[in-house]
Amino acid sequence: MSIQRPCVKSFPQTNLLEILFQPWGFPSSPIAICALPSGKQVAFLARHGVGHTIHPSTVPSRANISALKSLGVRAVLAFSAVGSLREEISPGSFVLPTQIIDRTKGVRPASFFEGTSIVAHASFGDPFSNKFVTWLENRVKKALDAEGRDVKLFTEKCIVCMEGPQFSTRAESLMYRQWGGDLINMSALPEAKLAREAELSYALVATSTDYDAWRPDEGTVTAAEVFKTLTQNANTSRHVAATILDDIHEAFAADGGDMLEEVGTMKFSIMPRSVEQNVEDRRKLAYVLPEYFSGDQ
Numbered sequence: 001m002s003i004q005r006p007c008v009k010s011f012p013q014t015n016l017l018e019i020l021f022q023p024w025g026f027p028s029s030p031i032a033i034c035a036l037p038s039g040k041q042v043a044f045l046a047r048h049g050v051g052h053t054i055h056p057s058t059v060p061s062r063a064n065i066s067a068l069k070s071l072g073v074r075a076v077l078a079f080s081a082v083g084s085l086r087e088e089i090s091p092g093s094f095v096l097p098t099q100i101i102d103r104t105k106g107v108r109p110a111s112f113f114e115g116t117s118i119v120a121h122a123s124f125g126d127p128f129s130n131k132f133v134t135w136l137e138n139r140v141k142k143a144l145d146a147e148g149r150d151v152k153l154f155t156e157k158c159i160v161c162m163e164g165p166q167f168s169t170r171a172e173s174l175m176y177r178q179w180g181g182d183l184i185n186m187s188a189l190p191e192a193k194l195a196r197e198a199e200l201s202y203a204l205v206a207t208s209t210d211y212d213a214w215r216p217d218e219g220t221v222t223a224a225e226v227f228k229t230l231t232q233n234a235n236t237s238r239h240v241a242a243t244i245l246d247d248i249h250e251a252f253a254a255d256g257g258d259m260l261e262e263v264g265t266m267k268f269s270i271m272p273r274s275v276e277q278n279v280e281d282r283r284k285l286a287y288v289l290p291e292y293f294s295g296d297q
């Protein structure tokens, strides 16, 4: 879910060929561009496809993020069902995490630069956009407190992103707790990494559905257990989105605004040997980073 702005200044949408050129394939679902009651536009994308047909390991995250960027999106507010690794984060709780532990297994393309002649190392020490997350804290809390919704909100938590599709073993779940993990899902990565490379602000609203597999006297998570809480969490997520999207749009609307802390960061992440950059690679990367790759070298 994301904020849409009419146009990214320097995106080279000059002819039909350029528009049709989608270097990372098609996104998971059609992207619905909707007008809010205020008239502002937002774009919605279903990560697992319209009929939930896409496995977490094969979500085309590069296509998703690059398509959103090409539409003029500046900020992505992602939602995810997560397991809880902490007693206090009971199913039904909402969390705005600030850290990630990567337990994906290298099978997901995780960089726009992969397979190109251009090397870049994005900073990822703070994997979610700090300003965006901080900005969200009060707003999400207020939205959750409205209408007597009894939903707890946690902040400053660490999410483990695992490969799946099977859930974790008890031993893995206990290990993640020892590592400092508070939540677990299969979707935060490479989405957050790619948003960073695309210079988009990215925050995750994690919605807890289960206690994973670490509780000694309880059974381990099943898909059926996740589904039990999922519908209620999805309703609450829709309420949160409907309450805060206008304000998010507003916060990101002004050019050069405070919230756009990722814009400009890739400038110092791309290795500077541009003489050796392949023209086709530059063209491909111009789709997602027109700021650096659309012109001649």
Ligand SMILES: CSC[C@H]1O[C@H](OP(=O)(O)O)[C@H](O)[C@@H]1O
Pocket (backbone or CB within 6 Å): 047, 048, 056, 079, 080, 081, 082, 185, 186, 187, 188, 223, 226
């Ligand atoms: C249905 S449980 C596992 C599944 O749920 C989460 O998906 P999403 O993040 O799209 O809500 C998790 O990451 C797994 O992909």
Ligand SMILES: Nc1ncnc2[nH]cnc12
Pocket (backbone or CB within 6 Å): 081, 082, 083, 084, 162, 167, 168, 184, 185, 186, 209, 210, 211, 212, 213, 221, 226
């Ligand atoms: N326990 C769990 N592990 C991984 N992904 C999840 N999504 C929801 N619950 C999960």
